[in-house]
Amino acid sequence: MKISIKLGLWFFICIFIIEASSMFFLHRNVVHSLVNEELNALKLRGNSHRDVIEISYDKATLHHIKIMESQTDTEVVITNDVGKVITSSKTVDKEMEKILNTKHEESKNGLIIQSDWQDERYISTVSSFQAPNGEIGFVYMFKSTDQIQHVISRLNEHFILASVLIIFLMLFTIFLLSKALTKPLILMKEATRKISKGDFSVSLPKTSNDEIGELSTSIQILANDLNYLKKERNEFLGSISHELRTPLTYIKGYADIAKRNNISEKDRLHYIHIIYEESNHVSNLLTELFDLAKMDQHTFSISKEKVNICLFMQSILRKMEPAFESKGVKLEFICQKETFAHIDPIRFEQVFLNLLDNALKYSDTNTLTAIEITKKENIIDINVRDQGHGIPAEDLPYIFDRLYRVDKSRSRLTGGYGLGLSIVKEIIDAHGGTISVESQLNKGTCFKITLKGLYDENRFADR
Structure with a gap:
């Protein structure tokens, strides 16, 4: 079953229950109020006749009351204190006689002695009177329940018509509402279906600022990311094919x-x-590819230990000095004493060898490459600065991407594989540090590494 139908049914059932309960409660109260008004009006009419009798009790008065009630939809029966009928506006039938024989208390304000309008023929009230001559009697008022049932029947017809109209409007509203609510969900379903088939070129509008809108935005972001990853994968495979094809061609040809x-x-x-x-x-x-694969699978091992960064860098510089001297590039090192960090020395040697190798490749003779290590509070800043060719501004955001090289010619003499800086960033990230780059063309490049330092063994929190 479609979600629009399910949603519509749930809306219909919930609203129907609410509307039915409301209509039942309203109908019951309207009918109850209507019957009570009829009973109170009947009692007030009886009290009015009683007041007249108590002022003037004679045959003319009784006859006047009888004639007056015979012209209305109510009936009157006046009896003495022992129940003998003195006068009545119509012949007393069995149902009326049954009510007349009912015992009741005397009340100057009148009493309702028959209120059952559904099963009885009459509703009735009684008002007691005392004539000026001291005679006591009762004024009974009757009204046929046929009239009340007719009015209530008409009322029921109106309620049924109103209910049908409400149900029709409710169905129409639910239809529009379910369509409005499910339309973005249907679009998202189609989008996810495309994504599952490998088509990431989907476009979802943000319909609202609610949860559905957030879901739509999340799916759009997912599609964009997957599309980006697809392009990156294709470019990556193309670049790897290129990198492998060239040396393999050499190997095969020269073999x-x-x-x-x-x-x-x-x-x-x-x-x-x-x-x-x-x-x-x-x-x-x-x-390098295997190293990157291990990092992606979180199987890249990091074995940290307490290391004196200054002594550690001096050992790396001794390895690199001959290469710098042979090219005529000066190598300078500045470091505060007793600067310790918790790092993997093997992995960090890979980081600095890569950065220094890049600085050497893109630096000319009689230039300077400097490594400066400073510590402030518990933060270690490492700057690797050269006076080389620099990196164009449009390339700076991408230099840590895999297989990205500023040298688009892919010269095997001047460039590596485009993986070194990606590995550098992954290693530094694995240590909880950060790396950034600043560069200007023909002025040089500076790689900035930030790490957490050590005050002592007990205060360091190993990530």
């Missing part, structure tokens, strides 16, 4: 040449050396 019999041993060794370099190229690429 074919090296196995020929008509080449010299010197050339053969040269080709074998090229094959070896390209094999290392593929091996390094696969290593």
